[in-house]
Amino acid sequence: MFSGLGNHLMNAKVGLTGLAIFSTVFYLTFSTSNVAFLALGTQVVYMTCVFVAVMTSSKLVKRFWNTQGKFLFVAMFLGVSAWFLGEFLWEVYIFLFGVELPYPSIADAFWLTGYLILSYVLFELYKMSEVALTRGMRLFSALLALGLAGAVSYMLVGPTIAELSESPIAAFFDLAYPFYDVFAMFFSVSILFSLSMVKQNVNWLPIPLFFLVNTVADVLFSYFTLQGTYYVGHPIDVLWMLGYLCLAYGCYKVGAFDFLVSTRPPKI
16 A cells, blocks of 8 residues: 555656646747747646646645644635636736736736635644744744845835835735735745754645745746836746646645545644
């Protein structure tokens, strides 16, 4: 049974790694192509990565539905699903309505909803991962995370306020994203540090890594948008794709790790 479980994990790792390589190369090669079907193909590849993350997170909900940890996985599934709808609407604006850069739009409402739901996931993971740390390690973790969160704040919050849009809706989203990025940077770095230090249940590592990669992509998106240099098909979009695949692999590993003991609450 353990051999079969190992084979499933290896197959998932190989499959997701192959998808990551193919998606990255295909997207970087054709995302700015003038050939319509190639440009559309890159977005299909992108949405495939998001869909894989949604499906793997849904399997965790089913796996742990009868445990105390079900709310964590339900929130993860709902948050990623909201992001999937945001990504889908973004593509609809571009390819169906011909909007060059659909920001702000209804898609942003779904992304922000996903952020709020996933904030609960980050906070719960943070509480569970900090348990095994000594006081000194917690302090160092907090200082490291605060330093990186402060760097994000310096890069984005100040310039965003200085260049705040006259439109109330645009101004709201202009501020909401950087503030969430500061929050996500702090918690994702803290969780990753905690898990790497205690070296227990490293199967969870890809999940906070997803949040970190996504936050880095958000920060770069906000920075390039402020500079007026972001465009649809920008290379930083690859980071979002890879982030979703990190989440997919993390969900698969967590589900497989508790394969034989899925009736008890999952612990980090």
